[in-house]
Amino acid sequence: MHVEALKEKISFKLNGKEIEVEADPSMRLIDFLREVLGLTGTKEGCGEGECGACTVIIDGSTANSCLVLTSQIKGKELYTIEGLQKGEELHPIQQAFIDAGAVQCGFCTPGMVLSAKVLLDKQPEPAEGDIKRAISGNLCRCTGYKKIETAIKMASDYMKKDGAE
Amino acid sequence: MNIKVYTPDVLDEAVNFLQQDGGHIIAGGTDLIIELRKEKLKPEFLVDLTFVNELRGILVSDETIEIGAMTTFEDLINSEYIKAELPSLWECAINMGACQIQNRATIGGNICNAAAAADSIPVFMALEAECIIAGADGIRKMSIDSFILGTGKNSLQKGELLKAVAFKRPQKSEINSFAKLGKRNALAISTIACAVRVKVDNRIITEAFVSTGSLGSKAGRELGVEVYLMGKSITDLNIDEAAEVLSAEVEERLKSRASIAYKKHAVKGVFKEAIEKCIKRANQ
């Protein structure tokens, strides 16, 4: 095995910062994030693109990081759950998830929050159907989704208020 | 996974890489990466088409529509043109997987994988689409029906890749729609999919194109029901009767399969939903 031989420099923007890392371009993005960069907020629930626990944001759209190769993110702008809060201050979506009781075991939560973020970035005042669709690629076994939907509505209000200030 | 990955920026470069032995294309990657992880595929190198911009986009001209192979399902969903004029394709896109998949999965990948349940294939079949193939010797074209050979099999030769699909731009008199049955309302692999396209003159159906997916090893046109539909009035179409024609046709074709007892029944519901959408559109 020539592990080293296959590494190459990969540069992209991660959580707002330009970075350049040596990596195996055929590594799954989720492994790259967790094992190489130590960003363990991205979770693996299935490895098949079916659960959305590994959701990240690439160029403003959600993606299952278990179905992306590291080669595919060159030059792109990536967000993981770690990039949402500013210091100790939670992003309004994160706060809304707490306030609405949308978190139980929490394993789906990072992915849910990121799916919500992409939705609200594109549609600040989503209709109920839009919310359901936006999280339909994120499985949750605990909540039945209702409180998550409420949280996203709440987040939309929080963000509107934040914007108005 | 320790596989060499080439990331060409232009089509020629991509085709060049593919001339070597042992390579495999990665488009969106939503199917391929699973295969790689399970070691069902062990290519020596990958050609990642992510950065070949000329492969991505929807080209609408007076006569034809051309959709680049690297166009994602999300691109289709976001296209106002597709939404308005090609609801069959739009509905297929929005019902495919869920957002995360729609954002990554490509038309080219969906077609080339040739899964029996690949939803875009019956849609393109009903549109009589052509596949545009690029290789070392240039471009060749073939109908999507002959491009798909069976489950997991397509007509690409070594060193070739699918560049785009193209089809005639729908005329004013055309209506199209899509319906699918899955085990749940998102993240669902089609149990049955159905695409319908009809040309209507003075409320009479003059031409009909019906294709189904997930019935048998490859998607295909359903000629019996097409014949049935032709000449009928879209206003007072006997939908139940049409569905029975389709059901009988499907039963005849798949009679040896265990799943047929259910599918011959269920296909009626899927077809009815698709044709009802057409009728509704005809009435608008």
Place this chain on the structure above:
Amino acid sequence: MEQLKVVGKSELRVDAKDKVSGKAIYPADIYMENMVYGYTVRSTMPHAEIAVDKKAAEAYPGVLAVFTAEDVTGLNHHGVVFKDHEVFCSKKVRRIGEPIAFVVAETMTAAKAAAKLVNVEYKELPAVFDPIEAMKEDAPKIHGDSNILYHYKLRKGSMDEAFSKCAVVVESTYETSMVDHAFLQPEAGVAYVEEDGTITLVVATQYPHYDREEVAEALGLPHDRIKILTAAVGGAFGGREDVTVQIHLTLAAMKLNRPIKTIYTREESFEAHSKRHPMKMKYKTGALADGTLYAMEAEIVGDSGAHASWALNVLRKAGVHATGPYTIPNVKVDSYAVYTNNPFTGAMRGFGAGQVPMAYEQQIDEIAKRLNMSPIEIRLKNCFKVGSETATGQVLEESVPLTETILKAAEAMNFEAKDQSSSRKKKGKGIASIFYGTGYGNGFPDVSNARAELKADGRIYVYAGATEVGQGAKTALSQIAAEAVGVQLDAIVFINEDTSKTPDSGTAAASRQTYNTGNGIKIACEQLRLEMLELAKEVLKLNTTVGLRINNGIVEVKSLPGRNISLEALYAEAAKRGKNLKIDRTFVAHSVRMDDETGQGAPYWPYTFAAFGVEVEVDTDTGKVDVLNAVCAQDVGKAVNPMLIEGQIEGGFAMGMSWTLYEDLGLQQGKIKNNNFSNYIIPTSLDMPEIKNIIVEAPESTAPFGAKGIGEPVMIPAMPAILNAINDAVGIRITKLPASPQEIVRLLKEKQA
């Protein structure tokens, strides 16, 4: 009663902030210096004698060790009731997926590659997959000389002529399906040896103290050499009761003296943990002409798969709950647990009480139909009320608000109103009511220990080994503690993650933590409060503790708030006096063992009740069922935290609906075909109906502030309610789960013919 200040409020979860920010640490998130990886080799045959050769695997580059049965340092077994799992199979395998070896290497890739080189030679044995077949004398035996590992008998009244007195008798056989917990976080864990020799195991479990016992016995280690740290748990639902990674990891860490980690893939997770018992249920129910339920006979056979796990308790619970929440004077129930070569079954939300409603709720509906009564009327007529006697002879003296839940569910869903159906899509409504007995049951010591301590920072530290599996235990139990001491929620520090610090509070299962551990915490905290006030009285030179209150971390005299002492200062005063403000208390739930021949006794306490109504739409062409609306009326005793309860109800409904309509392991000859989320279907946001929650309170006097456990009862009525709604829509009776589109189309055709 004084007004409650913390209990009853929708306090925000204490663990939510870490979870929304991605900082919560699940076992797979731990990376340590010098860490190695383990991968499990599992049996590929359902029943076979084996011979294992590991030489080739040991020689693979990067491999440190390959552990098999011969390497187990203690007793090569484990199991929650019977020790009938082997840590590694020694001579024979009894199911597909049983661990045979654990390959440890420098990388996971190397471990997986070497695992393929572990040569397992199988000599196939005849196997049995149908529990009814397995009960026969000449069936292949899985363990010992009978496959029947438990038989519960319930006898009440007399069956002679009981049915002949009935105006209507319905009789049918029902079959529930084997399903998976499908918690979102696959099993994972890390083990390492600390400097003092303690082996620490970080794992997501429901019962850390029991895991410690299992590990200690299997490895022949004293308890105090093992420390279990509970990481964040990504869902459990009963599937983390039996050990999976625990012993393998501890063994490897001990032998290799390096930190070791393992992570299961989703596919492996399906093979590794227990499943829900599928049950075959022969049911016969009769009623008098006025709709009074008069007789019931049931035979229930539960498939335990290759191991016992909780089969006795599950089939006992099924038997006790077989009548549903209805008074029936003449009852005969037999329930059996049977070994087969299927995947093993164990605890799963509902625990036997969840399967039987498929039969009793459909039969009561059918009886109503034949007597021309409404489903509501017949339930109200027969359902348990205060003073009712259950089939085991237990008298329900208080907190039985079943009538209220039925009425409220019926009203909220406008039950009698018929909705418009199209020609191919038919709508229907259904209702189901259930009961659920909390706790281990049947006289088994159901013990929760808890400790409460005032510390130097003026806060109350509560120690209990009650796991937070996502249900909100940490929050709800903190609320109970805060209320009992009389402080705000943020003055409570709740510690439940470390077996070296926490007392054993029993398992986070059987819906028992709120009631049992809640009680333990409450009595410890009340005593702590008394002792704190006693000391304050001394320090403040008062003649009595009457009139003392705790306000914002300060103990003060009600009418003279200037006379006060902060909790920090109180701690210092205690320390000065050499006094420990630390209270340990134990709560034991009451449960009376049932008679072996008649099943008479008081097996569980308390009982929780619920009634759900649903509306469905059935596509008569495709057989697809959409659940449009749900109304969930849930008895809670007293709501500790309404928002948490709503979350439980909604999640429970989703799980019940999923079981009813979607989930299917595709089991063939003991092999799970549907072992990932692409084919093992659970609902998405787009599949869920609107859900209206109705929380019904009827405080239970023995419960902490009246609160009963609800984790399981909230999922149970979903299945029968949906099945009754399908019947209302298209007139078919589902007798086999799941109610898949295929099954519905088959039954529709059968009905037409």
